[in-house]
Structure formats: C-alpha cells, structure tokens
Amino acid sequence: MSEEVTYADLKFQDSSQTENIQKFDKFEKEGMEKLNKLQNFKEELQRNMSLQLMQNTNSSQKIRNLSIKLEEIATKLCRELYIKNKGNKCKPCPEEWLWHDDNCYLPLSRYQQQKTWQKSDKICSHYNASLLTIKSKSVLEFIKSLQLYHYWLGLSPRKDSTAYRNLDTIIPLDWFTRNTSVISDKMYCGYIYYATFSYTKCTDTKNIICEKLAQSVKIESILMSEVLDRRK
Structure with a gap:
C-alpha cells in the first residue's frame, strides 16, 4: 500500500x-x-x-x-x-570713423594729437584698434584717396631708415604684431606721406590713424536709417 x-x-x-x-x-x-x-x-x-x-x-x-x-x-x-x-x-562703425570694406578708420590729426609711434599705438589700443595697416589693393586705393600727410603706419619697426618709396610697394611688407618689447629709441618706424611712405625715428611725432574691424550690419539699423532719411 x-x-x-x-x-x-x-x-x-x-x-x-x-x-x-x-x-x-x-x-x-x-x-x-x-x-x-x-x-x-x-x-x-x-x-x-x-x-x-x-x-x-x-x-x-x-x-x-x-x-x-x-x-x-x-x-x-x-x-x-x-x-x-x-x-x-x-x-557699422562708431561716429566719426570712416568705413571701408570690413574695417573702420579714425584719423586723429584734426585734434592735433601728434605723438611718438609707441604713444600712437597705445592711443589706438584705447579704441580697441591698431595703427593703420595696408594689406590689400582696395585698402591701398582708399588710403591714397584720403591724402594722408605724416601719419604713422602699423609697419614693424626696423633698425635702419629708408628713402621714400611708392605706397604701391607697401603690401608685401611686415606689419606690427604688438611685441613692444623689441622697440627701442634707436629703431625706425614707418609713416605715410601722401602716395609714398618712409621710416623715421620711432621717437619722432606724427599724426595718428587707427583702424579696427567693423561690426556686423544689423537689418534693424537699415530700417531705422530708412525711416530717419524719410523724415528729413
């Protein structure tokens, strides 16, 4: 069982x-x-x-x-x-600045601010700008049209001076990169004289022209400009 x-x-x-x-x-x-x-x-x-x-x-x-x-x-x-x-x-440039291509330019001679090259560079830095550079044919023609007389250029300082040269030959030259430690009282800085340029002691005084990048153009600024122009 x-x-x-x-x-x-x-x-x-x-x-x-x-x-x-x-x-x-x-x-x-x-x-x-x-x-x-x-x-x-x-x-x-x-x-x-x-x-x-x-x-x-x-x-x-x-x-x-x-x-x-x-x-x-x-x-x-x-x-x-x-x-x-x-x-x-x-x-797209501040008031009193000139506009060309992508840059803004401010000649300061009318304020009689003739300064040494280093002082001029510092003044331009105050505007978030630099001394004038010429790196294209378009800028070259624009600068020639301004008929600038004894204005510092943003060319790299050198150890010797040169005779006046035609401004059309300036484009391949080296431009300053803000290494001020290499500049001494014995160095020569470039300046523009109408359609020519040359070098003189950086401690000499010349007129100043600054340049900086233009801001973007805003559509609303154009519309406002149109409205203001029609009211005139």
Whole structure:
C-alpha cells in the first residue's frame, strides 16, 4: 500500500514539475517576445531620433545660411546708403570713423594729437584698434584717396631708415604684431606721406590713424536709417 502511495506521489510530482516547466517555458517565451518588442521599439526610437537630429541639423544649417545671406544683403544696402550719406546711421562703425570694406578708420590729426609711434599705438589700443595697416589693393586705393600727410603706419619697426618709396610697394611688407618689447629709441618706424611712405625715428611725432574691424550690419539699423532719411 505504501508503495502505491509513493508511486502516486511520484506521478503527481512529475506532473507538477512538467506543468511548472511548461509554465516557465511559456513565461520565458513571453518574456523573449516582450524583449524583442522592446528591442524593436528601442531601434525604432533611435531611428526616429536620428532622423529628427538630421532634420534639426539641416534646419539649423538653413537658418545659418539664411542669416549669412541676410547679413550680406544688409551690408550691401548699408554701404549704398553710406556712399550717399557718410553720416548714415546704419554704418557699422562708431561716429566719426570712416568705413571701408570690413574695417573702420579714425584719423586723429584734426585734434592735433601728434605723438611718438609707441604713444600712437597705445592711443589706438584705447579704441580697441591698431595703427593703420595696408594689406590689400582696395585698402591701398582708399588710403591714397584720403591724402594722408605724416601719419604713422602699423609697419614693424626696423633698425635702419629708408628713402621714400611708392605706397604701391607697401603690401608685401611686415606689419606690427604688438611685441613692444623689441622697440627701442634707436629703431625706425614707418609713416605715410601722401602716395609714398618712409621710416623715421620711432621717437619722432606724427599724426595718428587707427583702424579696427567693423561690426556686423544689423537689418534693424537699415530700417531705422530708412525711416530717419524719410523724415528729413
């Protein structure tokens, strides 16, 4: 009798184990299915995010390109207004500064501020500017049109003087990089004399013309200039 009970118990245990195994297999299968769905969802989400990032990048690039184009148009319109009226408010230079290409220029001779070369350089630094440099044909022609007389140039100081040379030959020369420690009382600095340039002692006094980079032209400044011009 005890053997039958034992056998029955074993049959029951086998049946329970089989049922548990089946339930576990089912659970495992369902779990794998859910994991696969989650993996698919994750991959789909990543694809969507990648597409969105690409679209955002493209949109940002289009906005940047549009901003650059608008700034170019604004600069062109402002330049035309400035040619007609030097006092136009859209000019990207401070008041009294002259605008040419991407730079602003301030001749200081009318204030009779003749200074040594080093003092002149410090005065320009006060304006967040530097002494005049001529590095392109466009600037060369602009400076020649100003008919400057005894103005310091931002040429690198040298140890000897030279005879007057035609201003058209100045573009390949070296320009000062603000290493004032190399400048001594015995050095010579460049200056402009109408359509020529030469060197003299850096301790001599000359007129000053400063230059600095022009600010960006703002569209709103052009619109305001138009309004002000119409009121005149």
